[in-house]
Amino acid sequence: MAPTSYFFAGAAVLLLVLCTSSPVSASLAAAEEAAPPLASDRIKHIVVLMLENRAFDHVLGWFPGVDGLNGTQFNLVNSSDPNSQKIYQTPNSPNINQCDPNHGLPATSYKIFGATAFAENNFTVPTMGGFVDFELNKDGNNACNLMTLQYLSFTPDKLPILSTLASEYVLMDRFFASLPGPTWPNRMFFMAGTSSGLTETFPWYHDEPGLLFPTKTIFDQVTEAGGEWKVYYNDTPWELFVGALATHPEHMHSLGQFFDD
Numbered sequence: 001m002a003p004t005s006y007f008f009a010g011a012a013v014l015l016l017v018l019c020t021s022s023p024v025s026a027s028l029a030a031a032e033e034a035a036p037p038l039a040s041d042r043i044k045h046i047v048v049l050m051l052e053n054r055a056f057d058h059v060l061g062w063f064p065g066v067d068g069l070n071g072t073q074f075n076l077v078n079s080s081d082p083n084s085q086k087i088y089q090t091p092n093s094p095n096i097n098q099c100d101p102n103h104g105l106p107a108t109s110y111k112i113f114g115a116t117a118f119a120e121n122n123f124t125v126p127t128m129g130g131f132v133d134f135e136l137n138k139d140g141n142n143a144c145n146l147m148t149l150q151y152l153s154f155t156p157d158k159l160p161i162l163s164t165l166a167s168e169y170v171l172m173d174r175f176f177a178s179l180p181g182p183t184w185p186n187r188m189f190f191m192a193g194t195s196s197g198l199t200e201t202f203p204w205y206h207d208e209p210g211l212l213f214p215t216k217t218i219f220d221q222v223t224e225a226g227g228e229w230k231v232y233y234n235d236t237p238w239e240l241f242v243g244a245l246a247t248h249p250e251h252m253h254s255l256g257q258f259f260d261d
Contacts, residue, residue: 050190053103053183056173062091062155063166066173069153075132079114087132093152101135105181105199110134112180184238191242192217212243219244219251232258 061068069089078084101107110118114130117123156163178189185195192215219242222229231239234255239245245252253261 050187053177053186056175057089058093058153059159059162060156060166060171060173061089061153063163063171064156066171068173073128075129077132077136079127079129079133080116089153091153091155091158093154093158095158103182105179107134107138108180110138187239188213188215188242191219191239212246213241214243217242217244230258230261 056066057069057073060066069091071088071090073089074086076082076084076086109123111130111134112126112128113123114127115133117125117127118130156166177186179185179195179199181199182201184201185198188195188198192213194215196213196215219229219231223244230251230253231237231245232253232255233239237245237252240249240252
């Protein structure tokens, strides 16, 4: 039976569900041929590759067939003025970004809902119209200005590996981040279904002593169900601030161990 796989793009998460046919007894063989086993009976491993945050339109907006970009999307230089200059989305992203746009919760909310809605605290209609406005007018004169004026994204040929994965697996173009903000609160949503009220990454980058994420995670649930799990890291294992991992370091392994496994 062919593998069943899924590819999620949105919160920088790649989920591959690798399946294999399970053996059946002779007495069930005929029934199995008539009715294939449930997908849950065929799952062998679930591998989650978690990368840095990126917007779907930024990396896959030009991928054929998705609800993405077509060259007509634009931002106004001043999102409160309908007559201000239009900056159109272009597929010209460089390989290396020269700036780190503000992606905290307030900044991202401004970018998603626009200046007027942000000022009125009205977060009901996401116009996606405040990205250029914020970087040019609210965040000061910084390295992001030139990038913002081009309002950049990638075409499939610029990201061959990601585009190949998108071609070979199911691509979800409406898989949204749980919180319109920085990295770690969203990673907590992935691991625990909540960030326990945290909206910024700040605590874990400033060595606040004794700060462990207390909420029950998917790792705890897998353990309770009798399953096995591992976390592989490439450089710094930031996941160690999660209680289930900090108290069970035997589950933490370097990325090289993943390839050995």
